[in-house]
Amino acid sequence: MTTLNVAFLGAGSIAKDHLYAYKKDGRAKVTWLCDTNLERAGKLAQEYDIPNVTADYTEALQDPKLDFVDIMAPNFLHKPMAINAMNAGKAVLCEKPMALNAQESQDMVDEARSTGQRLFVKYHQRFDPVHALARKMLETGEFPKPVMALATLFGNHLPSMLNASHWRGVPSLTGGGCLFSSGSHIIDLLRFFFGDVQAITSVNRQLIANNPEKGDDNASVILEFKSGIIATFVGCWTTNTWSRSYKWWNEDRTMYIYQDETKANRLDVEEGNERKNLLVAPDWARQSHSIAISHFLDQMLKDALPYYPLEECVKSMKTLELAYKSSAEGCRILVD
Ligand SMILES: NC(=O)c1ccc[n+]([C@@H]2O[C@H](COP(=O)([O-])OP(=O)(O)OC[C@H]3O[C@@H](n4cnc5c(N)ncnc54)[C@H](O)[C@@H]3O)[C@@H](O)[C@H]2O)c1
Secondary structure, eight states: OOOEEEEEEOOSTTHHHHHHHHHHHOSEEEEEEEOSOHHHHHHHHHHHTOSEEESOHHHHHTOTTOOEEEEOSOGGGHHHHHHHHHHTTOEEEEESSOSSSHHHHHHHHHHHHHHTOOEEEEOGGGGSHHHHHHHHHHHHSSSOOOSEEEEEEEEEOHHHHHOTTOOTTOHHHHSSSHHHHTHHHHHHHHHHHHOOEEEEEEEEEOOSOOOTTSOOSEEEEEEEETTSOEEEEEEESEEEEEEEEEEEEOSSEEEEEEEOTTSOEEEEEEETTEEEEEEEETTHHHHHHHHHHHHHHHHHHHOOOOSSOHHHHHHHHHHHHHHHHHHHHTSOEEOO
């Protein structure tokens, strides 16, 4: 069996989920950990028996045995890292959000086309079995067209929003705060469920952190889809609990998607007085990272078609960018 060699560009909190995924799949071996925090990378390399550690990722790009890089550095580095890797003849798997804005994302796509290198942006939530079933039920009409939808995300990122040296929430490093980092998943997933957006109205503000170096810590976004569905996303980084949920409905039925206390993702449908569970995806976040990474390895090794085109990722970035514009300008924005 062919084994691919991968370099991690960034070895922070998400790296362990990726290490789990490569080990579970078995078709790729992590041969480099590249992180400016050498102490952190060194410890991880020792724990996972990874042969090479460097603070300068371009060193790994010179390794002729390296097949691809997995970008897990802060968002402002996604574009330069991806472009340097593709120019060095390496394929790229990149964490979400794709980059700082739609133009940077388009530049990455253009580079992939001109170098002929594979580029895949890992919006792993699209791969979760519950989310995939929900989309299928919408596509087939098994769940008839919803009228409205509500998505919520509550979390406690206040400590890192108050920490001046943490990149989280610094607009020049991440693109924005709660809406950009957490909302990027939700907006992408709402697009996965309901398609293209035609208008956006957003209010995203820093309500609690009181740190002028950082961006929004709370957000409320209304997305009007071309299909007529209206979805509202409420995101909050300043609670002391963690939860996420989606709910949509029509005159007869309501669909619920939510994470339970065991970290499983669940899909229920309610009709009349009866609410039925249709699917439970245990340990959904870690497992969907794994499914997404295996899908990328299928692209690399079996020429599998990407589950979604790169243009989808650029559109998600554009939607996010327009949400920020709506909030800054205090108006509803029409999408071209
Ligand atoms: N898909 C998801 O659900 C998910 C979850 C968490 C994070 N992410 C994404 O993964 C990325 C990293 O997030 P994280 O939470 O692991 O952050 P983190 O801060 O824990 O880790 C980032 C790492 O990048 C390193 N780094 C900084 N500059 C570097 C450079 N020039 N070269 C190499 N390494 C460098 C840092 O030292 C740090 O160890 C972000 O883009 C984030 O949006 C995605």
